[in-house]
Amino acid sequence: MRPIPKFEYHAPVTLAGALELLNELDKVKPIIGGTDLMVSMREAVCSPSHVVDLNRIPELNYIKEEEGFIKIGATTTHAQAATDPLTVGIPALHDAVSRIGSPQIRNRGTITGNIVNASPAADTACPLIVHDAEIMVQSVDGTNMLPIEELFAGPKINCLEPGELVTEIRIPKPSADSMSAYKRIGRRKAFTLSVVSAAVYIQAEDNLCIDAGVAFGSVAMTPLRVPEAEDMLRGKELTPENIREASEAVKDHVNPITDVRGTAEYRRDMCPVLMRRALQTALERMR
Amino acid sequence: MSKVKVRFELNGKKIETEITAYTSLSDMLRDYLGVKSVKKGCEHGECGACTVLVDGLPMTSCIVLAPQVEGKHVTTVEGLEYNPLMIDLRQAFIENGAVQCGFCTPGMLISSYALLRDNPHPTSEEVKIGIEGNICRCTGFTKIIEAILDAAERIAPE
Numbered sequence A: 001m002r003p004i005p006k007f008e009y010h011a012p013v014t015l016a017g018a019l020e021l022l023n024e025l026d027k028v029k030p031i032i033g034g035t036d037l038m039v040s041m042r043e044a045v046c047s048p049s050h051v052v053d054l055n056r057i058p059e060l061n062y063i064k065e066e067e068g069f070i071k072i073g074a075t076t077t078h079a080q081a082a083t084d085p086l087t088v089g090i091p092a093l094h095d096a097v098s099r100i101g102s103p104q105i106r107n108r109g110t111i112t113g114n115i116v117n118a119s120p121a122a123d124t125a126c127p128l129i130v131h132d133a134e135i136m137v138q139s140v141d142g143t144n145m146l147p148i149e150e151l152f153a154g155p156k157i158n159c160l161e162p163g164e165l166v167t168e169i170r171i172p173k174p175s176a177d178s179m180s181a182y183k184r185i186g187r188r189k190a191f192t193l194s195v196v197s198a199a200v201y202i203q204a205e206d207n208l209c210i211d212a213g214v215a216f217g218s219v220a221m222t223p224l225r226v227p228e229a230e231d232m233l234r235g236k237e238l239t240p241e242n243i244r245e246a247s248e249a250v251k252d253h254v255n256p257i258t259d260v261r262g263t264a265e266y267r268r269d270m271c272p273v274l275m276r277r278a279l280q281t282a283l284e285r286m287r
Numbered sequence B: 001m002s003k004v005k006v007r008f009e010l011n012g013k014k015i016e017t018e019i020t021a022y023t024s025l026s027d028m029l030r031d032y033l034g035v036k037s038v039k040k041g042c043e044h045g046e047c048g049a050c051t052v053l054v055d056g057l058p059m060t061s062c063i064v065l066a067p068q069v070e071g072k073h074v075t076t077v078e079g080l081e082y083n084p085l086m087i088d089l090r091q092a093f094i095e096n097g098a099v100q101c102g103f104c105t106p107g108m109l110i111s112s113y114a115l116l117r118d119n120p121h122p123t124s125e126e127v128k129i130g131i132e133g134n135i136c137r138c139t140g141f142t143k144i145i146e147a148i149l150d151a152a153e154r155i156a157p158e
Helices: A015-024 A038-044 A078-083 A091-099 A109-117 A125-130 A227-233 A238-253 A265-284 B027-030 B085-096 B105-118 B124-130 B141-156
Strands: A008-010 A029-031 A050-053 A065-067 A069-073 A135-141 A142-147 A152-154 A165-173 A178-186 A194-205 A208-217 B005-010 B013-020 B051-054 B057-060 B072-076
Touching: A015 A029, A015 A050, A015 A135, A015 A165, A029 A038, A050 A208, A078 A109, A091 A125, A091 A178, A091 A265, A109 A125, A125 A178, A125 A194, A165 A208, A178 A208, A178 A265, A194 A238, A194 A265, A208 A227, A208 A238, A208 A265, A227 A238, A238 A265, A238 B085, B013 B027, B027 B051, B051 B105, B057 B105, B085 B105, B085 B141, B105 B124, B105 B141, B124 B141
Parallel strands: A008 A050, A029 A050, B005 B072
Antiparallel strands: A065 A069, A069 A165, A135 A142, A135 A165, A178 A194, A194 A208, B005 B013, B051 B057, B051 B072
């Protein structure tokens, strides 16, 4: 029996109401699925005085296409994203949301919660980074758009100020000549945290790479984009040799640690392997 | 701390109760409403023993706050006692020896029920993904997977 610390519960029905509560209350935490927060509270890692439930705000639950972006509302679950045609069209993200956690977690957990918790192992982070996603941050003072990478300030530390809420994720609608994929290695296949993971995005004409995105999970303090690897792919033919060369170079730019899930050496060695596998899958999907 | 009012439907029955908000759905179901099929294992959303359906979707009730089911339909194995799919599934579990200590069984049945309801002809790989959020500590997974595949045959033979 692990009791949940005591708190006052608030369930606003509008976004404006939620932002006001987050602004006014002290020691306040927003909750959506609670798949991370409930565990932190039971472990007494986090003991808020107030919890603001965002689930009763209908205007935050959506996946839609608008102004050339796929827009995902804050309370959208992994399971919703795994079955929506718009998010199926963002292959790396679809790879992540369809296998993150377990069915129970996918029905409860949200993409926004996953990134706001800012774990370096967050499965949806790298797919969103390589797709150049932006996040909408709102507070009573107004609205800001940020590149998703700026959200990650450190391990489990996000850049949000008190009173700020991530309300939307925006992903540029992928062009027809682009493709992406997400690969991960866990201690086992089912329901597990990634030991190391990689997302790749490529835009190519015939086999010539026009643009590339490469990011890794669990290899640094935050989910990590590796621009050096992207530069090595851009403007090159996507031949096995060029892919191998760019993948091997990644080892010099990651900085993993050893923990209960894996050693730093293993993680570093697996980066090129996962990047090659992800590129191979993306290329196969293009055909 | 003040209590909050929660109104929801439990196994088709309207419930209206007042409860402290820092109560999990699993605690509310077991300790306040007497639904003992909901088992408390890890209380971290990892073992799946407390799995229930919320508006038809399997969720681990230990990481859902009681007031979060306001206006929703919560279903446990008790509510599926006479459901044709659950009857076949239960029988398949019995005949395939898919129950050892039984602690994981209610949660396992709820996950299997949702799986077969949405995908009547799963492959064994799809069955494994369907129950990846449920741990059987007796490690009887092989028989559980066989039972689910057997139930699929009974329900909708190909």
